[in-house]
Amino acid sequence: MTIVDAHCHVGRGDALTGPWDVGRLDGYLRRADATGITRTVLFSVFHGDYLIANRAVARVVAGRPDRFIGFAFVHAARDAGRVAELVHESVNQLGFRGLKVHRHDAALTPEIAQVADRYGLPVLYDPMGQVATLELFAAEFPRVAFIVPHLGSFADDWAAQRVVIDLLTRLPNVYADTSGVRRFDLLVEAVQRAGPDKLIFGSDGPWLHPGLELAKIKALGLPPQDEQAILGGTLLTLLGPAISPRSAAGAERPAATARPGR
Ligand SMILES: [Zn+2]
Numbered sequence: 001m002t003i004v005d006a007h008c009h010v011g012r013g014d015a016l017t018g019p020w021d022v023g024r025l026d027g028y029l030r031r032a033d034a035t036g037i038t039r040t041v042l043f044s045v046f047h048g049d050y051l052i053a054n055r056a057v058a059r060v061v062a063g064r065p066d067r068f069i070g071f072a073f074v075h076a077a078r079d080a081g082r083v084a085e086l087v088h089e090s091v092n093q094l095g096f097r098g099l100k101v102h103r104h105d106a107a108l109t110p111e112i113a114q115v116a117d118r119y120g121l122p123v124l125y126d127p128m129g130q131v132a133t134l135e136l137f138a139a140e141f142p143r144v145a146f147i148v149p150h151l152g153s154f155a156d157d158w159a160a161q162r163v164v165i166d167l168l169t170r171l172p173n174v175y176a177d178t179s180g181v182r183r184f185d186l187l188v189e190a191v192q193r194a195g196p197d198k199l200i201f202g203s204d205g206p207w208l209h210p211g212l213e214l215a216k217i218k219a220l221g222l223p224p225q226d227e228q229a230i231l232g233g234t235l236l237t238l239l240g241p242a243i244s245p246r247s248a249a250g251a252e253r254p255a256a257t258a259r260p261g262r
Helices: 026-035 050-063 083-092 110-119 134-140 158-170 184-194 210-219 224-239
Strands: 004-012 039-044 068-070 099-102 123-126 146-148 174-177
Touching (some): 004 210, 004 224, 026 210, 039 050, 050 068, 083 110, 110 134, 134 146, 134 158, 158 174, 184 210, 210 224
Parallel strands (some): 099 123, 123 146, 146 174
């Protein structure tokens, strides 16, 4: 059985302000292997230059391409004007298959959504509780899959998480990852109202234990096909087929269409 962890950080930031600036994989992999996670989406920690950080992540992914899937980190303000350039390299040379944007850097921009649309990439965007604008992005860019980590708030902002559940039910191209969500009934409600194909398992490794995060999904007690949708089925569909890096220099991936929800 394939179990994909959709959310794990790797690398070292150029500032050292807290554990979020250092992502080491040794402990993560030991824990993930022990719990049966077979593939992991990797992206950088916060960094002063994501061109450099993404290249470092790509080297890790290239070491185990059957185990890791790379996402490119994009800074919505600092990379403004060069998002297309950054993503072109990320896709065609580094083999990345999605984008990661964090409001801690800056709020998501139409420039990023446009580039994601052109390359057919899902966008994992952490809005840090500011979830209302997701509705605008989802409507303006219907072919882009927006994955909202932590149901919208790592900090347990209950009101924001409830809004995200509502967005999951209404907007076919909005998804949420389960990492760090502590109030279990929110996950139960999200599955009941939005359907299992709108939730995506993620751990926020290496800082959160992937086995603990996986246990939350198992504890939902879903039928096997619904559980498998959360544990990787939906994500792999959103990623579309992989292209081999460098072989497609100059070419762009065809735009994938976000899977309709229910
Ligand atoms: Zn994270």
